[in-house]
Amino acid sequence: MFVIQNSSLSFLNRNTVLWLTLSSLKGISQVILIENTVTGFIILAAIMISSPYLGLITLLSVIIGTLIGKIGGADAESVNRGLFGYNSVLTGMALSLFLSGENRWFIALIGAAIVAFFSAAMIHVMKNTGLPILTFPFIILTWFLLLTTYRMVTFKLSPELIPQDLSHWTLNIKGETNWYNGSVKGIGQIFFLDNNLSGILLYIAVFWAGWKFGLYAIIGNAAALITSYFLGGEHSLIFMGLYGYNAILTIIAVSIVFKDNQRFALLVGIIAACLTVPITASIDTWLLPYGLPALTMPFVLCSWLVLGARKVLTSL
Structure with missing residues (x-):
């Protein structure tokens, strides 16, 4: 009896890992509006080649977004198609790149989690319009978190993002x-x-x-x-x-x-x-x-x- 239960548990775990893998890869591919696990895998490989650190952030971010959709009781089809993962991918990547400091990876993953809730809220708000939410949750949350760098020392803006005075702007x-x-x-x-x-x-x-x-x-x-x-x-x-x-x-x-x-x-x-x-x-x-x-x-x-x-x- 114990052996049967243990086998059933292992089977369940394998199924869970397989589901999470497939849904997460689809979440990565949904960044470019495609639902395809192979496409998602190739995209992840392309990111890893450019930056292993960014690739890891991508993987963790999409897993976080997918799990929040699943645990939160979102529509199963939407979660399985990766629709709770792609905004998390972009948010995690953006915050890890546009923030500086040792804790930026932690902030990036927290952002990846928050944007999943934001996505759910936007789906509800937009449902009567017939328009998709696209990457709007990622954009707004990322802008807001980057702007906190001017008021909170925990958030540090990357030196590459330099505010400029329009009155002295010249087009080259x-x-x-x-x-x-x-x-x-x-x-x-x-x-x-x-x-x-x-x-x-x-x-x-x-x-x-x-x-x-x-x-x-x-x-x-x-x-x-x-x-x-x-x-x-x-x-x-x-x-x-x-x-x-x-x-x-x-x-x-x-x-x-x-x-x-x-x-x-x-x-x-x-x-x-x-x-x-x-x-x-x-x-x-x-x-x-x-x-x-x-x-x-x-x-x-x-x-x-x-x-x-x-x-x-x-x-x-």
């Missing part, structure tokens, strides 16, 4: 034009990565989920590169991929994931991807006095704009 559009870097690093910046090999792996991860995901990611990034270049953006930002990552997420969202058989979905997606460029520039300017990054707010605003308009303009 000079610099090297490296189209290869811009093509590869755009997708990497979704996960705060500035590594060409990691960017290539991320494209492989996206193509694994489906050729359309990969092709649209390339189109979205190209649209942002061309738009930002001809609008006279700073070359250093363009070719680091800082105008591309929001465009990639936007075109995938409006042209594939949340498309309801609209005839002009790809065209609308390209337009929305191009629109993320001036919106990114605008948000960057707003946040300049605080030294905060735009994160994925351009993606959220452009996606909500298109998805909301489709409620009325049904052909879009």
Whole structure:
């Protein structure tokens, strides 16, 4: 009798570990609006190659978010699909990068936990609108926690995030034009990565989920590169991929994931991807006095704009 119980317990543990692994990998892939365990694994490998520390934070953050969704009694399908993990992934990564000090990893993991509750609240608030929450919880929580660095000594802003006075701001559009870097690093910046090999792996991860995901990611990034270049953006930002990552997420969202058989979905997606460029520039300017990054707010605003308009303009 004891042996049977012990075997049953081991089987249960194996099932739990398997469920947590699969759901967590899907949570990582959901950052780019894809539900695929292999894609999630390749993304995690790409992050690990760039920074083992960041890879560990990613893994712990997605596990925390997934477990909170499960233990908290959220809809099982949503938890299993990784929808409680992706905001935790981004929050944990962002806070570990944009804060300094020995305790930043602890703050990052606490943030990954808090954003899971925030996600649940946003799901409830947004359910009547028919719009997805996307990465809005990650953006707001990360901005709020970074702003606490000006009032609380426990939180220390990274020296890389330097507040600047707009009255003394000068635009420098000079610099090297490296189209290869811009093509590869755009997708990497979704996960705060500035590594060409990691960017290539991320494209492989996206193509694994489906050729359309990969092709649209390339189109979205190209649209942002061309738009930002001809609008006279700073070359250093363009070719680091800082105008591309929001465009990639936007075109995938409006042209594939949340498309309801609209005839002009790809065209609308390209337009929305191009629109993320001036919106990114605008948000960057707003946040300049605080030294905060735009994160994925351009993606959220452009996606909500298109998805909301489709409620009325049904052909879009």
